[in-house]
Amino acid sequence: MIIKKFDIAIIGGGPAGSSAALLLSKRGYSVCLIEKKIFPREVLCGEFISKEVIEYLKENLLYEGFLKLGPNLITSFRFSSENGKDITSSFEFDAYGIKRSILDNFLLTKAIESGAEIVQPAEVNALSRKGDDYLINLKAGQGDGITLNSKFIIAAYGKQNILDKVLGRGFYRRKSNLNGVKFHIEKSHFNNFNPEEIQIYTGDGIYCGLNAVDDKTITLCYLEKRDRTQSSSRELLLRLSRQNKKFCTLLREDFFEYLDKAPIYGTGNIYFGKRDIADEGIFYIGDAAGVIAPLAGDGIGMAIQSARLISDILTKNNLVKEKSVYDYKREWNKMFLRRIYIAGLIQKSILNNILRNPGIKMVSYIPGVLPSLIKYTRG
Template identity: 45%
Template sequence: MDSAGIYEVAVVGGGPAGSSAAFRLARQGFNVCLIEKKTFPRETLCGEFISREATEILNSLGLFKKFLMLHPNPIHSFSFILSDGRKLKTSLNFTGYGLKRGSLDNFLLKSAIKEGIDLLQPASAKEISQTSQGYALSVLTPKGTLKLLAKNVIAAYGRQSPLDRELKRDFTGIKTRLNGLKLHVPCQFAPNFPEDEIHIYVGKGIYCGVNRVDRQTLTVCFLEDRTDYEPPPRVRLKELISMNRSFKEIFSPDIFTILDSLPVYGTGNIYFGKRNCVENGIFMAGDAARVIAPLSGDGIAMALQSAELACEAVSQKLQNKLGEKDAENFYTHNYRKLFSPRLRTALLLQKTILKPDLSKPAYFAAKMFPGLLSYFINSTRGII
């Protein structure tokens, strides 16, 4: 912090958006404090697919070679499988990677620490209020509540946080029925899954992404549209395995004996609609800015890309090249320009595959026009 005890930037959240933002700004010479509520490494809900856009960002930060030292699992193709076993398969035309979020987030946070950030962890930002000098943050730590001052705040705390209500964000009262759940399945229970592919298996009101994240582990991550009459999430996953022949075939017969004992990482009531990119002058990044439908496999890339945009706005503001409102407008305009098309496409695809009466016609359309699947893959990552 400066001589007045004020940080130039406080970053709330140590995931890909928050840690990469802190890394960027510290490397530019700004004094940065990062606040993260969990002790790392920790797992969180995520499909754990790292796309080309994400690796390009890592490369631009000079981190890609070190990222490869984490031994992420290379992924080259994608398959979409209906409940009756019919399949569409295509090459990704790039190398993606599977890697546990616990490993990725820990790597990015350690990289930011090496750049000289101040880290509060475990610590939770409970309140953020505007002051004449910027922002006052009330931060709960194991030793008590800390008051912290910052000229700028980047909020990268994920898809849901008590801060959303504190900031009176307009989506907080919306109920969606959409719940996500992730499990790490030992590969010994999935001997028939190809290691260089990512699959999406579809059932009624549910879809499940599967890919390898290391030599020993398979990520199984699903989104469900839950009604009051639906069974618990683990039961729905078992039903999907039983009903989708192709899904069942990747597992060994004893898969059901371990599903109940595996740790789960989940989030309920996930909101995929519009959010403000800036709230009370606070720059939102990653899922805090907006959540993309997970079938796109672009959530981590969006986190890194939105952090880059937020850092550009904050940097320009701190260098007096942009005023406060101009910096906010710069970020909002560029965020929407970069992400709105892929967000719309991903949400449309998600609504389609969650409904059996729509997913089958969509399958036949993609079967009839082979380039359609590649088109949607590209359009959900901003390539088209």
């Protein structure tokens, strides 16, 4: 058995893990990144990225490479409720649509190029202590017989994971009735889709976002309140098309026939409540630390911001544990608590049949409310 020692082991190679790996290895730390899936792979996401992600790409000289991936530029936002009311706003920042398979693969490749060592595919299924260090246990048969040992763990494994139970995180038993779903749909199944817009449609128990992610593809992503009588995750979308005329007008006749055969990326039971952020030498980043309501706030931006935060704190404190835990908890709360809270309120109001339409009316009548909400939920 070969033992490999690292300063920092990062679990999960999504946007949070890859950016932490890039930033920390650039600063000279020995970093190991463990990712369970072979890339490129798809994940549930609306695939809309904005300000914070673009800033990170620019700061780390990755923006030109990103543009070569062919992302779709998005300049404005349209919100259409079932009472026919539209709210629109132009973005005051750069925003794009891009498939997560492409973006995540790009970010992971850049992390490896910056010096992070990658163990992939390998799933971490337990952690144990060895003095001050952590021993990282991989699923049987993975990792070519190496044992990984590190001083710090950065947990970037996403919103729900077996490790939450293993690490005794209190929330892992909590149930929500919220379900997220994503489809990639060919443009030809829509009537006149404007690629420069991200469009949100609301209906009973569902809100749905659409944006182009390349020349040919539209990402359709929704969050729904699932009830026990529902037989499939397409059901509420069908109901939305009956309730929301503008959504219906957008869809070509063959849309639902196509959808029945299209691959579906989704997950149930998305927990949006509070989580622990750091514990001894384990620091949670990205969705593992806190999940922001989708379409009301950018989870990828938050994932990258939290990676930047932990990288700065570990560097500033020269990898001193206690001080880093204290600083990370304090700064994470300052940066993210308010935006998660506001995005949560927006989501609750949109999914509430009594609040939704009066709320939308109010936002449409008071100029400046929508740009402020966009600002407060997008860092």
